[in-house]
Amino acid sequence: MRTSSKPESPPDPQVVSRRSFLALGIAAIGGFIGAALGIPLAGYAVSPALQQRKQEWSAVGPISDFSVGQPKKVEYSAFKKDGWIEETVTKPAWVIARENGEITVFDPRCTHLGCAYRWDDGRKLFLCPCHDAVFDIDGKVVSGPPPRPLDRLEARVQDGKLMVMGG
Ligand code: FES
Structure with missing residues (x-):
């Protein structure tokens, strides 16, 4: 008797792309928040040093x-x-x-x-x-x-x- 084993199917491309999309979205939001907080702080810290005498x-x-x-x-x-x-x-x-x-x-x-x-x-x-x-x-x-x-x-x-x- 022959058992037929179903070969593993490749991951659903829709699931992968959804995961990738979520990861990208989270990274983008994190980057945006980091930039929104970091750029003004860096500017506050550095700007006096960049001002002319x-x-x-x-x-x-x-x-x-x-x-x-x-x-x-x-x-x-x-x-x-x-x-x-x-x-x-x-x-x-x-x-x-x-x-x-x-x-x-x-x-x-x-x-x-x-x-x-x-x-x-x-x-x-x-x-x-x-x-x-x-x-x-x-x-x-x-x-x-x-x-x-x-x-x-x-x-x-x-x-x-x-x-x-x-x-
Ligand atoms: S410093 Fe050299 S001549 Fe005045």
Whole structure:
């Protein structure tokens, strides 16, 4: 007697596709919920670090403090926001009042490697001690290795006070 065994039938393609569909649907919902929660949280955590540095105008002092043609080193308080960090720092600068009423404010760092330079009143030149750079009163390189003139800070006069941007 011959027994006929029915060969196993392949899985019902409709059942498999229904399971796959459910799995896909659950994964999609999970992904959507994850994105809905994760993206704003990630943005909240990272956005301050991606923001540009924020600087503001800082008061240096009364414009009457500066004599025409006589560079003067000053220190002022500057607000700085860099990502999460907000601070007020003391900054130096060189200020020169010009005959035409304009004011020039130089960053106090040498444009070679950042050393602090000084004004030589006898020679009427700025001198950097690190590698013997020499700049004239307009910040142009007279001699030495600096690749460019002294950096200028944005400046304006407001209510009789010299204001500088950042620094
Ligand atoms: S840092 Fe001023 S000359 Fe080098």
